[in-house]
Amino acid sequence: MSNDPIIRIKDLHKSFGPVEVLKGIDMDVAPGQIVALIGPSGSGKSTLLRTINQLEDVTSGEIFFDGALVNRDLPHRQREKHLNRLRQDIGMVFQHFNLFPHLTAIENVTMAPVLLGRQTKTQALAEARALLEKVGLSDRADYYPSRLSGGQKQRVAIARALAMNPKAMLFDEVTSALDPELVGEVNKVMKQLAQEHMTMIIVTHELRFASDVADHVVFMADGVVVEEGPPDALFRAPQHERTKAFLQQVFEG
Amino acid sequence: MGLDFSILAGYEGVLVQGAIWTVGLTVASIVLSLVIGTLMAVFRLSGMRIVRWPVSFVIWLFMGTPLLLQLYLIYFGLVQIGLDLNAFTAGVIALSLHFAVYDADIIRAGIVAVDKGQYEAARSLGLSHAQAMRKSIVPQALYNVAPALGNMMIALLKESSLVSVIGVMELTLSAQRAISDTFRPFEFYLAAAVIYYVLNLVLEQAVKAVERRSAKYR
Amino acid sequence: MDFALIAKVWTFFAAAAWVTLQISALAICLGLCLGFAAALASISRNVLLRFPARVYVSIFRGTPALIQLFLLYYGGPQIGLQLGPFEAGVIGLGINIGAYMTESIRGAILAVEKGQMEAARCLGLGHVQSMRNVILPQALRLMVRPLGVNAVALIKGSAIVSTISVVELTYTAHRYISSTYKPFEMFILASLFYLVIVSVVSFAVNRIDERVALES
Numbered sequence: 001m002s003n004d005p006i007i008r009i010k011d012l013h014k015s016f017g018p019v020e021v022l023k024g025i026d027m028d029v030a031p032g033q034i035v036a037l038i039g040p041s042g043s044g045k046s047t048l049l050r051t052i053n054q055l056e057d058v059t060s061g062e063i064f065f066d067g068a069l070v071n072r073d074l075p076h077r078q079r080e081k082h083l084n085r086l087r088q089d090i091g092m093v094f095q096h097f098n099l100f101p102h103l104t105a106i107e108n109v110t111m112a113p114v115l116l117g118r119q120t121k122t123q124a125l126a127e128a129r130a131l132l133e134k135v136g137l138s139d140r141a142d143y144y145p146s147r148l149s150g151g152q153k154q155r156v157a158i159a160r161a162l163a164m165n166p167k168a169m170l171f172d173e174v175t176s177a178l179d180p181e182l183v184g185e186v187n188k189v190m191k192q193l194a195q196e197h198m199t200m201i202i203v204t205h206e207l208r209f210a211s212d213v214a215d216h217v218v219f220m221a222d223g224v225v226v227e228e229g230p231p232d233a234l235f236r237a238p239q240h241e242r243t244k245a246f247l248q249q250v251f252e253g
Numbered sequence: 254m255g256l257d258f259s260i261l262a263g264y265e266g267v268l269v270q271g272a273i274w275t276v277g278l279t280v281a282s283i284v285l286s287l288v289i290g291t292l293m294a295v296f297r298l299s300g301m302r303i304v305r306w307p308v309s310f311v312i313w314l315f316m317g318t319p320l321l322l323q324l325y326l327i328y329f330g331l332v333q334i335g336l337d338l339n340a341f342t343a344g345v346i347a348l349s350l351h352f353a354v355y356d357a358d359i360i361r362a363g364i365v366a367v368d369k370g371q372y373e374a375a376r377s378l379g380l381s382h383a384q385a386m387r388k389s390i391v392p393q394a395l396y397n398v399a400p401a402l403g404n405m406m407i408a409l410l411k412e413s414s415l416v417s418v419i420g421v422m423e424l425t426l427s428a429q430r431a432i433s434d435t436f437r438p439f440e441f442y443l444a445a446a447v448i449y450y451v452l453n454l455v456l457e458q459a460v461k462a463v464e465r466r467s468a469k470y471r
Numbered sequence: 472m473d474f475a476l477i478a479k480v481w482t483f484f485a486a487a488a489w490v491t492l493q494i495s496a497l498a499i500c501l502g503l504c505l506g507f508a509a510a511l512a513s514i515s516r517n518v519l520l521r522f523p524a525r526v527y528v529s530i531f532r533g534t535p536a537l538i539q540l541f542l543l544y545y546g547g548p549q550i551g552l553q554l555g556p557f558e559a560g561v562i563g564l565g566i567n568i569g570a571y572m573t574e575s576i577r578g579a580i581l582a583v584e585k586g587q588m589e590a591a592r593c594l595g596l597g598h599v600q601s602m603r604n605v606i607l608p609q610a611l612r613l614m615v616r617p618l619g620v621n622a623v624a625l626i627k628g629s630a631i632v633s634t635i636s637v638v639e640l641t642y643t644a645h646r647y648i649s650s651t652y653k654p655f656e657m658f659i660l661a662s663l664f665y666l667v668i669v670s671v672v673s674f675a676v677n678r679i680d681e682r683v684a685l686e687s
Binding site: 255256314317318319320321322323325326329330333411412413414415417418425428432437438439440442443445446449450453454 | 530533534535536537538539541542545546547549550627628629630631633634640641644645648649652654655658661662665666669670
């Protein structure tokens with residue numbers, strides 16, 4: 001196993017119209033590493049996450065995934081093909097779950113692997129059952145999303161992403177839309193993934209969870225990385241005023 | 254027989270005259286339909302069954318039947334009861350009634366949607382039920398449903414072409430007259446279509462402008 | 472009310488109602504085909520698809536259906552298009568309602584949450600696969616009601632084909648009004664048939680909508 005970073009971001013810039021939201025980001029993520037992205041809202045952390053699988057295109061800079069340049073300049077059709085292939089290896093979980101409401105929990109999980117020819121229907125069903133069991137939802141396999149709680153939906157969404165057997169997982173504020181009592185069950189699943197050495201980038205507001213699960217924390221503000229390091233160092237002894245102010249605000253507020 | 258648009262040359266006057274009548278017909282029917290529609294909406298919400306039920310029945314009947322059929326009923330029916338109105342008046346009445354029914358439905362929904370507190374506030378200021386409706390509730394409701402009413406007006410312009418069948422000399426019938434002279438249906442119907450399209454664009458812009466203004470007061 | 476007259480002529484109205492039903496059903500089918508094609512074209516990235524779709528909707532919603540029908544039926548022969556009244560009626564009504572259906576279908580597709588497309592694409596599905604398996608199944612459920620409104624409007628609007636002498640309900644009512652001078656009786660009789668057809672269609676649309684609606 002090489003120690004080359006699986007995700008490498010170089011001098012990334014991104015503007016929405018006249019507003020520059022990412023102002024030159026550099027970041028490396030090693031295989032098996034768990035990175036927490038923290039920072040005030042509007043700092044650009046969600047946008048950064050979404051550029052990695054090109055839900056947002058970038059203005060300039062480079063993103064590499066598993067050695068391949070993600071934001072290759074290609075004609076539309078080839079670019080789509082290239083991205084479809086890459087995205088199969090990058091799982092993503094959203095704040096608002098985005099489960100497919102017309103499909104049951106297990107159909108949500110099996111759809112992509114079957115459509116993309118990764119697995120036969122039978123294989124996919126067996127795999128999906130195992131995944132739903134892993135996230136603690138074997139008894140909800142045939143429920144439609146409307147019958148599931150927020151925490152259950154999010155766990156199905158994680159199982160859905162895992163069904164593609166991704167090389168890395170991106171989590172975009174996945175517990176922000178949940179009632180407080182449902183946060184724990186989702187965090188537990190993520191911790192379990194961390195123990196299995198899944199490569200993860202987690203955008204989160206929950207600093208305690210970040211310090212528990214991450215082995216590297218990146219603090220962003222105003223489109224730049226202000227400070228990064230192991231959670232102990234960053235949370236106990238922040239070097240920058242911005243970081244100190246943010247941590248103080250969050251822990252007191 | 255090919256197409257020859259130079260044939261239109263002698264008939265600009267006829268078409269323009271027809272377009273003017275279409276505009277007049279449309280404007281008169283829009284105004285009248287809004288008045289009747291508002292009254293119907295208020296009656297339909299009224300506590301008095303004697304007015305609520307007949308109005309609800311007429312609304313149901315007219316919503317389920319074609320304008321063209323209603324047009325024949327009104328044109329021939331009025332003659333039957335001894336009212337020999339000219340075709341234009343009959344056309345305006347038919348178009349107004351037809352669209353009033355839809356307007357009434359829209360306005361009624363708008364009135365119901367106005368906050369109950371508004372009505373109570375008006376009553377607590379000493380206004381009677383009728384005054385509260387007239388001064389406070391109905392105007393607010395009309396503002397709220399302006400976009401939906403605007404769509405009705407745009408539909409009315411196009412549907413006004415139907416009154417050509419009872420002999421109103423509007424745009425469609427004017428085109429037909431020119432065609433019976435020249436035997437050139439394609440050219441003249443296409444010319445009429447272009448004029449309708451332009452009138453429709455103008456009306457759409459007007460409706461949008463009103464919507465923007467009404468949105469400001471919300 | 473002249474009930475004896477109604478009793479005498481109602482079978483003619485029933486036969487005419489059958490024609491109204493046929494012409495409406497065929498026009499609705501044509502409209503749905505055109506509507507789906509134009510709606511998909513109008514949200515395409517390709518301007519060569521998008522532009523004609525927008526033009527189609529704009530022209531056929533911007534001019535009276537009656538003029539479109541006359542242009543097709545009376546003007547058609549001038550450009551080599553000879554159609555009988557029934558065929559012209561189906562095609563004219565179908566193309567017209569198709570423009571309105573395009574907007575209903577397009578609206579339903581655009582009403583599906585943006586996150587659904589993102590989630591599908593993140594799993595590695597292509598645009599077409601995502602459309603077919605994620606967006607359209609949801610949009611189909613959302614478009615039942617607006618398309619039902621279009622269908623009911625078409626059934627009533629089909630009365631205009633009486634002007635090109637298709638012997639349907641309104642044509643029959645008009646003919647009996649002119650020959651019997653009983654406008655109210657004839658109106659009520661024709662209305663009954665329209666109301667039955669429209670009520671049945673509305674009821675069916677509501678049932679379908681309830682059946683397929685997604686809980687939120």
